[in-house]
Amino acid sequence: MGEKIIITVAAMSAISGTLAILLVIAERFLANYGEVKISINDEAKPLVLQGGTSLLSALSSQKIFLPSACGGRGTCAYCKCKILSGAGTILPTEAPLLTPFEIKNNIRLACQVKVKQDLQIEIPEELFNIKEFETEVTLIQDLTYDIKLVRFQLLNPTEINFKAGQYVQLQNNPYEKVKERASRAYSIASPNYEKNYVDLMIRLVPEGIVTTWVHKYLKEKDRVTLVGPMGDFHLRDGDGEIICVAGGSGMAPIVALLAEIASKKIPRKVVYFFGAVTAKDLFYLQEMEEFTKQIIDFTFIPALSGANVGDEWKGERGLITVPLANHLQEKDNSKTQAYMCGSPGMIKACNIVLQKYGLSEDRIFYDPFS
Ligand SMILES: Cc1cc2nc3c(=O)[nH]c(=O)nc-3n(C[C@H](O)[C@H](O)[C@H](O)COP(=O)(O)OP(=O)(O)OC[C@H]3O[C@@H](n4cnc5c(N)ncnc54)[C@H](O)[C@@H]3O)c2cc1C
Ligand code: FES
Incomplete structure (x- = not known):
């Protein structure tokens, strides 16, 4: 009896697997969606193009670029776009990345939606600057x-x-x-x-x-x-302290922010925490020296977390959350803003510390490099 069930289940799986493969092949080689129209923001003249690709690719073929960090793999959720008609039902690959509010408001992932028929979409004007x-x-x-x-x-x-x-x-x-x-x-x-x-x-x-x-x-x-x-990671208005946190190549956007603060002579205190494992992961130390001269009140705090960091290292030790917490405790953080870039793990850990010491979520900005 048990053997029969196993054979039946195996046979069913084999049949459904074969059917799925055939469907993919048919979709790839036989489906011909012909010419489709994409009307954007109610413009009188729609785009006319061949169907069959993702909406993200269809738009980029016409030099209209939606944000995308994962290159269309359906993991970053940056390519969200309002589709008023023609997109069909939400796909299983989209659902986990959309909130109930977004689903109700016809927001979809452009890299997952396939252009099969005429579409009506809305794109924020600023994206035409890409x-x-x-x-x-x-x-x-x-x-x-x-x-x-x-x-x-x-x-x-x-x-x-x-x-x-x-x-x-x-x-x-x-x-x-x-x-x-x-x-x-x-x-x-x-x-x-x-x-x-x-x-x-x-x-x-x-x-x-x-x-x-x-x-x-x-x-x-x-x-x-x-x-x-x-992207939406940029310096916000305010008059409180600016805290920057980065690790590895997360240095990149922070350096750009520091250059903006220096060039505009923004009169805010800036403290930059940089996490590394060993001294050979540190870089741009000379540039940080320069920023201390160019920014009105700037402190750079690197910390090394490696187990074998020698006695020659006189700076902070441990994960970057340690000096960050030491800095935040016992001071008023009601106007402080935080800007973070690096691994999702570092950002998550620092987020907990920042909120513990009074930074509300609307004053914490980050780009996880995932
Ligand atoms: C908004 C944003 C800004 C970014 N800015 C920078 C930047 O300035 N400098 C920079 O170096 N990177 C940055 N990244 C990360 C970058 O986009 C790529 O994800 C990364 O460079 C890996 O690309 P890849 O094609 O070499 O690896 P992939 O082929 O995509 O990945 C190979 C494997 O490595 C894993 N993986 C992917 N990324 C990482 C990672 N960062 N650490 C560990 N494992 C990983 C993947 O899960 C996969 O298994 C940024 C990401 C985002 C979302
Ligand atoms: S491009 Fe990343 S989810 Fe669509």
Whole structure:
């Protein structure tokens, strides 16, 4: 009896698996959605294009770029867009990333919605500022053993307008066994008053598609396409203390924020906590020295968390949450704002500390590098 049940279940699984594969093949090779119209913000002239791709790809083929940090993998939820008609029901790949409010208001993930019929969508006007930039790599510099600074000179268009803290998308060229072109988000490290080039700080992720390409194959004089600016991480108005927290290449957008604070001579106290494992993970120390001269009241606090940090290290030890908590306790944090960039784990841990010492959620801003 038990054997019969196992055989039946196995047979059913095999049949449904085969059917699923056939459906995918049929969808890929046989489905022809023909020409479809996408009308945006009630514009009289809709886009006319071939159906069959994701809405994100369809729009980018027409040089309309929605924010995306995961390159369309359905994990970042940055590509949210209002679709008034033609998108069908919410897909299982979208549901976990949408709130009940968003679902009720027809918000969808553009990278998951396939263009199969005419669509009516709404896009915030500011997203039309996102452009594609042809660039030339003019500098590649090792900041640490696993972080490189890469400078991209803008060739066409030659100027970018962005808020310090925003990011661009970088796409790899095919290499070795990697045939696909993937897009990933990288925060702009250069100051936003430098409009003709963009500096990125890129940390090597073992086996990572884009970072392996950058670290092993990208050379000076290479032509590369960037798309941006994107993102909502930027300096907010206020008159309280500014706390910055970063780890690794999370340094990039914080450096851009510090340059903005310095250039505008913003009269606010700034304390920057930087978490690293060992001294060889520290970089931009000279630049931090410069900021202490340029920013009215600036303190840089690096902390090393490695078990084997020697006695020569005279600075803070332990996770970055330790000096952060020491700084926040016993002072009034009712006007303090916090800006954080780095691993999701670091951001989560610091968020708990910040809220414990009185920073409300609306004064905590972050970009997790996930
Ligand atoms: C808004 C935003 C800004 C960012 N800015 C920067 C930046 O300035 N500098 C920078 O170096 N990165 C930044 N990132 C991260 C970057 O977008 C990529 O995720 C990262 O470089 C990995 O890309 P990859 O193609 O090499 O790896 P993938 O091929 O995407 O990943 C390979 C494997 O590594 C894992 N993985 C992916 N990212 C990480 C990571 N960061 N650490 C550990 N494991 C990982 C994946 O889960 C996967 O299993 C940012 C991310 C976001 C969302
Ligand atoms: S692009 Fe990341 S979820 Fe759509």
